[in-house]
Amino acid sequence: MHHNPILIENLSYAYPDGTHALRAINLSIQATERVALIGANGSGKSTLLLHFNGLISPQTGKVMVGEWSVEPQHFKEIRNFVGVVFQNPDDQLFMPTVWEDVAFGPKNLGWKDSELNHRVERAMTAVELELKLYGERNVNNLSGGEKKRVAIAGVLAMHPQVLVFDEPSAQLDPRSRRQLIQLLKNLSETQVIATHDLDLALELCDRTVILSQGQIVYDGQTEKVLSNSEFLEQHALETPLSYSRPYCHINY
Amino acid sequence: MLLHIGAFHVDVDSKRTTPWHALAPRTRLLCAVLSVFAIALTPNGHWLTWAIYGIGVAGVILLARVTLPVLLKRVGIEFAFVGVVLLGTLFQPGGEVLWSWGWLQITTEGLTVLGSVTLKVLLSLLTLNVLILTTSIPALLHALTVLRTPPLLVAILASMYRYIGVLMGELNAMRRAAAARNFSGSNRWQRLVVGNMIGALFIRTYERGERVYQAMLARGYTGLPPVDDVPKGNWRDILALTLTLIWALVGQLAGTMILEL
Secondary structure, eight states, rough: OOSSEEEEEEEEEEETSEEEEEEEEEEEEOTTTTTEEEOOTSSSSSHHHHTEEEESSOOOOEEEEEEEEEEEEGGGHHHEEEEEEOSHHHHHHOSBBHHHHHHHHHHTOOOOOHHHHHHHHHHHHHHHHHHHHHTTTBGSSHHHHHHHHHHHHHHHHOOOOOEEETTTTTTTHHHHHHHHHHHHHHSSSSEEEEOOHHOOOOOOOOEEEETTTTEEEEEEHOOOOOOOTHHHHHHOOOOOOHHHHHGGOOOO | OOGSSSGGOOOOOTTEEEEEEEEEHHHHHHHHHHHHHHHHHHHHTHHHHHHHHHHHHHHHHTTOOOOOOHHHHHHHHHHHHHHHHHHHSSSOOOSSSSEETTTTEEHEEEEEEEHHHHHHHHHHHHHHHHHHSSSSSSHHHHHHHHHHHHHHHHHHHHHHHOOOOHHHHHHHHHHHHHHHHOOOOOOOHHHHHHHHHHHHHHHHHHHHHHHHHHHHHHOOOOOOOOOOOOOOOOOOOOHHHHHHHHHHHHHHHHHHHHOOH
16 A cells, blocks of 8 residues: 555646636645545535546646656556546446446456456445345436445445545435445545535544635644634635534434 | 337346347347348348248247237337338339329339338338347347447447436426426427527536546546457357348248249
8 A cells, every 4th residue: 555645746727718726736645544625616626636536637736646646658557546436426327237337447457257256246345235136237227325336336346545535425315425424434445535515524534625716725633624613614614513513413 | 219218128028038038149139130131131022031031020029928019019109200211112103003193103113112111121120129128238238249349339329328318317307497487388489498408408418428438537448448258159049040040041032932933
């Protein structure tokens, strides 16, 4: 396992129309850390996430993933190293059946036959989906929570060292959200979670990075910043429910 | 065109166990394609050939225990589209004139062509619908890759199958949203709004395509979908293919001989 899987130095990015999405970002993430990435809509979270996987190349500054800098010749290694779970599972699950979708990544890595089956099975077990029940099912007929889990399985099957989630709890019912939190807790990989669900951030992540208008305005302990309602309000955020209503703060 | 396939349960009969279902999907696909070629390439007026082919197709329908009402309904709807084109073949010169009205005339030649083409269309549609009813789409797509169809083409077909349900869902959601705000008015206005919806859907599809492609890249896609190893066929598959071939040839020979007599 790489000790410093993600290192970003002085990264800036502007969209073709001139809007600055990211300004002078410096960020270093250590192995097995679980980091929440928080910010209002349009603060640049998604743009930053796409850099981790080489889906956007840095315009200025440097992004190091593992031992590779983000450049086209390293894309293959980088994409095996970092797995991205996108916000809308319908964008990510593009194969007709569950089995084929989970097998898509490993197949691209060249895995075949029994090793491929093994990887798919392990990934599906990790997200608590039974291969026998779900393998042949049509992706279109799954519930939102099931789709999310298949999407995570598809990424886990590639055995990445870093998992990147874009709003993992969006559009999930409370129970699916609870199961997702439990699932993320049990995964040992380094995780970066971009989310609007501040309670989820509080529960899962010790460290929080807050983005506001393309800049990092806070990088440190989660509890410290999420209890500072003044600071949060300045950056178009709110304190999590479990702080504004302490009786909701139940330990599971 | 696919809107008549209710809720996208296309392969109604794919879970049965019959000799036809025991064949590998690619063998079924090959048999169907071979049959359609044999049927369609038969010259006009070879009635006996089609009689033999008809018996064969009926045999497969019975053997595979296809749900007949579903089969007939689908063939009926598809035939309606082709039928419009077919009507034109009736009014063509050549042979004896049987009936005429102004420049319109029905000739023996026209009748032969119409009859022949109708039979070809019916038999081909029956064959292909039996294939689709009894074989799931993922299995068919896999069969296509095994038969060396360009993987990129199969990937495009697969994503079409995957996303048509999503698109229909989005269009329906938009229509419901419009209805919820009392969408009504003149016919022209309604068409204009539905046109706008389809336009919006098109743009969204384009953006979705971009996102899907990013998701593919993120999982190591390099431009060509990976292809699986090909399993070997067993005796059943070889037998089925041989029988189809013999049946196609017998049909052709019988048709030619009858004409010569």
